[in-house]
Amino acid sequence: MKLATLKTTGRDGQLIVVTRDLSRYIAVPQIAATLQAALDDWSDCEPRLRAVYDQLNAGHVAGAQPFDAAACHSPLPRAYQWADGSAYLNHVELVRRARNSQVPASFFTDPLMYQGGSDSFIGPRDPIIADSEDWGIDMEAEVTVVTDDVPMGTSPEDAIARIRLLMLVNDVSLRGLIPGELAKGFGFFQSKPASAFSPVAVTPDELGNAWAGGKVHLPMRVDLNGEPFGRPDAGQDMTFHFGQLIAHAAHTRDLEAGSIIGSGTISNKQGGLNGSSIRNGGVGYCCIAEVRMYETIETGKPSTPFMHFGDRVRIHMEDAQGQDIFGTIDQVVTQRTGA
Amino acid sequence: MKLATLKTTGRDGQLIVVTRDLSRYIAVPQIAATLQAALDDWSDCEPRLRAVYDQLNAGHVAGAQPFDAAACHSPLPRAYQWADGSAYLNHVELVRRARNSQVPASFFTDPLMYQGGSDSFIGPRDPIIADSEDWGIDMEAEVTVVTDDVPMGTSPEDAIARIRLLMLVNDVSLRGLIPGELAKGFGFFQSKPASAFSPVAVTPDELGNAWAGGKVHLPMRVDLNGEPFGRPDAGQDMTFHFGQLIAHAAHTRDLEAGSIIGSGTISNKQGGLNGSSIRNGGVGYCCIAEVRMYETIETGKPSTPFMHFGDRVRIHMEDAQGQDIFGTIDQVVTQRTGA
DSSP, X not given: OEEEEEOOSSTTOEEEEXXXXXXXXXXXXXXXXXXXXXXXXXXXXXXHHHHXXXXXHTTOOTTOEEOOGXXXXXXXXSOSOEEEEOOOHHHHHHHHHHTTOOOXXXXXXXXXXXXXXXXXXXXXXXXXXESOGXXXXXXXXXXXXXXXXXXXXXXXXXXXXXXXXXXXXXXXXXXXXXXXXXXXXXXXXXXXXXXXXXXXXXXXXXXXXXXXXXXXXXXXXXXXXXXXXXXXXXXXXXXXXXXXXXXXXXXXXOBOTTOEEEXXXXXXXXXXXXXXXTTTTSOBOSSHHHHHHHHHHHHSSOXXXXXXXXXXXXXXOBOTTSOBSXXXXXXXXXXXXXX | OEEEEEOOSSTTOEEEEEOTTXXXXXXXXXXXXXXXXXXXXXXXXXXXXXXXXXXXHTTOOTXXXXXXXXXXXXXXXXXXXXXXXXXXXXHHHHHHHHTTOOOOGGGGTSOOEEEOOOSOOBOTTSOEEESOGGGOEEOOEEEEEEESOBOTTOOHHHHHTTEEEEEEEEOOEETTTHHHHHHTTSOOXXXXXXXXXXXXXXXXXXXXXGEETTEEOSBOEEEETTEEEEOOBTTSXXXXXXXXXXXXXXXXXXXXXXXEEEOOSOOOOOTXXXXXXXXXXXXXXXXXXXXXXXXXXXXXXXXXOOBOTTOEEEEEOBOTTSOBSSOOEEEEEEEOTTO
16 A cells, blocks of 8 residues: 655645555545544554555546645654664764774664654655755665554564554755764754655555565665665665664653654675775665765775755665655755745 | 643543643633644634633633543643753763763853654653663653744744743653663663653743743752652753753754753752752752762762652642642652563
8 A cells, every 4th residue: 555645734734545656646534634643543544545545556536636746745744753773784884984993793783773853854855955065964765664553662573563654764964963963972963854755655565575574675776966876775784674673662662653763874785895886886875974984995085075055866766667666755955045 | 821631542632721720621622622733723722722711710611620630641642843952051060070071161052952752752640661670760850842833043032932831841761771872872762761741731921930031940849759859940050041942953954833842950050069969958959860970979979779660759840829830740660561
């Protein structure tokens, strides 16, 4: 099943059901006005939404409209929980190698996770607004899951069964603000501004065999200014699966339905190289910081700049037939008016 | 105006208007079903809620019921944003002095703030659930504000005008988990479980002259197992006022209506002592960690234990006439069933 949220004058938009091929949609106010409302009562709403989805795919729904990802908000325009892991330790290894330090052994058993802000997500085609290029504007392409209620103390295995939807995210990161903020000891805040999610959220069954072991076994496709930038496989080198990430988040608290849990920047090892650019025949990267770290390791200094005003990032994922699964995140970096 | 949320079968409870003396209440479904709904449309709802409040205080509302804080959820049972500052630098100084280090000068100009989780707050009379006393269970008594929409880049002065409500919070902290978690570099997650807010949220005008300069000039009253534990003044030694904290949170993103911003643990300097216990004639503390740090500075090691299962913490604030303003947070530490 594929769900999305149309932008409206309301803060939470309007829930719609979208065809598998992302060609048409229908609103479902008789089932739930918003995606959060559907998640709040998933056991009741899910079969009813699925019935509409099946009819819609079969071409049997009167009033279906052409689907336009540009009319979409993030599937949850605001959420109650956004917890982002850092499950691809290659990303962490690159950071550490670039400064000649090691990854602690505990990082392979105890997931890294930060508490994100979830009150004001931006839409998948909205600009990335920043005051200054000096903020070091970077994308991070990730897979995320949306959970049902997850009681405190849930095991990793049981947690997988609480996953209701998957989305992609551009977890925008302000690299220029991160060192100062992390040095204060309280984690990210200003350095992680509003994230944008894929236009469409899908149930795990939509991924077929690509959804296995709590991981998505497909390449993440990142393009920067029209050029391929990254194609790493989201199922490779993911040290912790989503069940483990959810269980980590629910270790000392309940998670409420509609909680979003992120994978962290997707990053593949390639031989002993910790990755390599697409231009050099590798799978490339899901954030600029990694190519800069690779450049630092190889040449002593980074040569790829962070994003400038006007730069454009596109993030999507295709199935084995080349069909876009989640719709495409497509954003241009833009200076804030008045900044 | 005083507002609260009754627990119901729904996730967001039911918005009620409460008399100034916390004696009676009336539900207001004709205005807004939930507090978030009222905040989403505050300019429309606020005058209508205030009209009910005035009538209720005058004894002119038919059907008003006796108010019982035990029937309340946190005013926002779940929120989209919970950002907690650490504005009382005496707290930070104590931590640092206990380990013979200094507070960086930048801490006096750049607020400390962590991103909290907001999906599953607990009620003001709900137990504090933990798996183990080894988690180092501690209270943190703080003042919080609830904002209207705050655009990115709002100034501290303008931010004060975006404050709609004030509440108290017990920002439960798991001291045993903090060092390991902060060492990972991504800030708090498991070490900050679900918070409980005061039964009642109040508009700033309810505080009269005690609300000045973006600070609440009244003692925070914390009792541990029936004994006075802290009476520090929330208006003293607050290095950053709420306008500054909100502006910090909104530096790189918009804040959505209903965002909760916390002051951090209230902590007063007393002479050169960085505080002193009530038993020793001081104003005491708003968390156990501080008295332990004070003990460490004075005697080389802490002697006050963190909370045990069965321990009870009460947090409230009184006006000049001794009237409870926000209702009382009253929680007992309880082991999780199955832990």
